[in-house]
Amino acid sequence: xxxxxxxxxxxxxxxxxxxxxxxxxxxxxxxxxxxxxxxxxxxxxxxxxxxxxxxxxxxxxxxxxxxxxxxxxxxxxxxxxxxxxxxxxxxxxxxxxxxxxxxxxxxxxxxxxxxxxxxxxxxxxxxxxxxxxxxxxxxxxxxxx
Amino acid sequence: xxxxxxxxxxxxxxxxxxxxxxxxxxxxxxxxxxxxxxxxxxxxxxxxxxxxxxxxxxxxxxxxxxxxxxxxxxxxxxxxxxxxxxxxxxxxxxxxxxxxxxxxxxxxxxxxxxxxxxxxxxxxxxxxxxxxxxxxxxxx
Numbered sequence: 001x002x003x004x005x006x007x008x009x010x011x012x013x014x015x016x017x018x019x020x021x022x023x024x025x026x027x028x029x030x031x032x033x034x035x036x037x038x039x040x041x042x043x044x045x046x047x048x049x050x051x052x053x054x055x056x057x058x059x060x061x062x063x064x065x066x067x068x069x070x071x072x073x074x075x076x077x078x079x080x081x082x083x084x085x086x087x088x089x090x091x092x093x094x095x096x097x098x099x100x101x102x103x104x105x106x107x108x109x110x111x112x113x114x115x116x117x118x119x120x121x122x123x124x125x126x127x128x129x130x131x132x133x134x135x136x137x138x139x140x141x142x143x144x145x
Numbered sequence: 146x147x148x149x150x151x152x153x154x155x156x157x158x159x160x161x162x163x164x165x166x167x168x169x170x171x172x173x174x175x176x177x178x179x180x181x182x183x184x185x186x187x188x189x190x191x192x193x194x195x196x197x198x199x200x201x202x203x204x205x206x207x208x209x210x211x212x213x214x215x216x217x218x219x220x221x222x223x224x225x226x227x228x229x230x231x232x233x234x235x236x237x238x239x240x241x242x243x244x245x246x247x248x249x250x251x252x253x254x255x256x257x258x259x260x261x262x263x264x265x266x267x268x269x270x271x272x273x274x275x276x277x278x279x280x281x282x283x284x285x
Contacts, residue, residue: 009245011178012238013231017196018156019258019279022225040149045257054257059155061259065225075225082221084274086160086203086210095151103150118183118192119157120199135223140157 020054020061021088023135024075028053028066030132035062038107039090039137050074057090087128087136089119094142097125104129112136158192158199159227161274166191166204168271173200176246177229177276195229226267226275234264234280243268251275255283 025031032053035041041055041062051072055062067076092100104111104127113128122143129137163169170191173179179193179200189207192199203210231239236253243250251267258265261282268276 009242011176012235012242013178013233013278015178015194015196016230016232018159018198018200019228019230019260019277021156021159021227024223024225038149040151040153056259057155058153059259062156077222079221082223084162084222084272085224085227086162086201088159089157091154091157093152093154099150120194120197121157133223138157139151141151 018060020063022063022065022075023088023131024067024077025064025131025133025135026066026068027132028064028069031064031066034109034131035064038104038109039139062088087138089126089138089140091119091121092139092141097141100127100139156198158201159224160201160203161272162205162210163202163272164205165271166202169202172248172270173202176243176248177278196232198229224274226277228258228265228277228279230258230260230279230281232281234278236264236266236280239266239278258282 035055036043041057044054044056044061046053049071051066051069053064055064065072065075109129111127111129114126116123116125119140124141124143126138126140129139131137170193173193174181179195182192182194182199184191189204189209191202240250249269253264253266255262256265256279258279261284263280263282265277265279268278270276
């Protein structure tokens with residue numbers, strides 16, 4: 001693909017940002033608990049006929065597809081355990097870091113890695129956790145004012 | 146249960162595990178119009194900007210990529226697709242533009258996204274990840 005033979009034309013659009021992401025999970029119940037109770041997403045729409053649940057994450061959506069459900073056979077990869085994406089980063093609003101750590105601990109969510117580095121808004125602390133299916137989620141606050 | 150002591154504003158970035166960094170950069174920058182944000186060759190990380198979000202490309206044979214295991218394929222994935230919001234959506238023009246560049250275009254339709262129902266189409270990046278390109282909602 002991408003046979004660029006002459007000077008490439010400009011795209012007839014500009015990019016605004018990531019609208020949503022369709023994540024594969026194994027088992028909807030623990031996934032929903034994690035995304036709503038731990039991360040504070042809200043349920044936007046349930047689509048059980050597709051084994052899907054749409055969650056709101058601020059300006060974006062996170063769609064969960066439960067590949068353990070027969071309705072989601074359309075999304076089930078032939079090989080289990082493969083990863084085409086490494087992790088997803090959620091932009092958090094201003095928050096109290098100590099409270100965030102206590103909140104995660106209370107939900108028995110382990111911080112698997114942390115560090116200060118760049119995101120789309122600049123440098124700030126990132127905490128990395130796993131959802132119950134093993135997808136890695138980076139929690140990132142705004143850069144210090 | 147206590148409420149989360151933070152609010153999610155949105156998706157900051159996603160990190161794709163890639164085989165061929167250069168080919169992926171050509172697709173995301175030259176074709177989709179992402180801009181190069183930052184390159185950290187020593188750890189194997191290329192960050193491109195897609196509007197207010199970033200798309201990070203991590204070659205699976207780089208320092209970061211090796212920590213994540215084997216290369217992904219169509220067969221094994223944990224991400225079905227991701228969707229980028231476009232400012233301006235003329236389907237005929239987008240199709241003509243993408244097909245001239247040899248991009249495989251999937252089904253177009255009216256789909257639900259974070260801003261509501263609107264037109265969208267699916268394309269494949271060079272490594273088989275599905276990227277949904279979505280216009281503004283109909284009611285906007």
